[in-house]
Amino acid sequence: MKRIAMVCGLLLFAVATFSQNSATRYLISYDRQHMFLRHGQEMNVVDMELEWPRLLNGERADSLQAKLCRIAFGQYAGSVEQSRKAFLNRLGQPVVGQLDSLPDDRKFCYVRCKVQQLGFSPERFISFRVEYDCQPEALSSQKAESRIRFITYDMTAHEVMEESDMMDLGALMNDSYNYSTLLRYLSHGARTSLQGEIEASSVLGPALSGEHSAVFEVFYNNGADSFLSDIPYEVLRGAMKRRVKKMMKATTQPVALVDNLEFNDGIDDSLTICKQPDVQPTYKNTRVRDKKSF
DSSP, X not given: OOSOOOOOSOOOEEEEEEEXXXXXXXXXXXXXXXXXXXXXXXXXXXXXXXXXXEEBTTBOOHHHHHHHHHHHTSOOOSSHHHHHHHHHHXXXXXXXXXXXXXXXXXXXXXXXXXXXEEEEETTTEEEEEEEEEEEEOTTOOSOOEEEEEEEEEEXXXXXXXXXXXXBOHHHHHHSHHHHHHHHHHHHHTBSSOOOSSOOEEEEEEEEEEETTEEEEEEEETTSSOEEEEEEEHHHHGGGBOHHHHHHHTTTOOOOOOOTTOOOOOSSOTTOOOOSSTTSOOOOSSSOOOOGGGO
């Protein structure tokens, strides 16, 4: 078998914990499961990793619950629990006991559901990255499908915003100058170390990640790798839509922008060597990275 060795019973790993404050106004559940389900002669391997909002500012946030369910599970059945149950029932029943024979590799399907919290500001907003990926083998009846969405929930207006509700990213990327500038900021704000310059095939976002920033996901040309990057809100404010500006106006303060920001390919050439030990060295740019990080 290609990705699973001989299975003699149910493989199930689950971890569920909860994060909440003392007044129980905010409650996020963390749930991770690996399941082996049987649907007739077909075998479905399901991985779920869910950071799920149960309470936000003391409320259930039903519109957000419904949106997350539709993206992660493909439907909303009135509650998170019912939506998840219907989703798993469609894929089969847990394997219990010993298999009569080895399953046919061609009838396997690999399903991944992930809900990841991206940002949070009490009483204002919370944001998530939601992913659903279904990869069936040749004789599986499951439909190949893959989707990733960024969701920002406005706790004040009780509104769910997707990427297109935040800003017109397509128009920004169609302008060569603005696109080049955006890539420079994406490189500068990456949450992980980058290897060389960005050669991006697509950019997803934004979602709000903090009171002064928004987060994007950049996909490399190979189609398999990506990284998350935070950009100061002030850089994007002109391209943001009115509803976002209204929500951010109360908390956003001006931030120091980087002039002439360029891709950092190593140690800054303008580095002034400290010839006098009692005097601090000076730098042209705001950040200097070791060559190993790029």
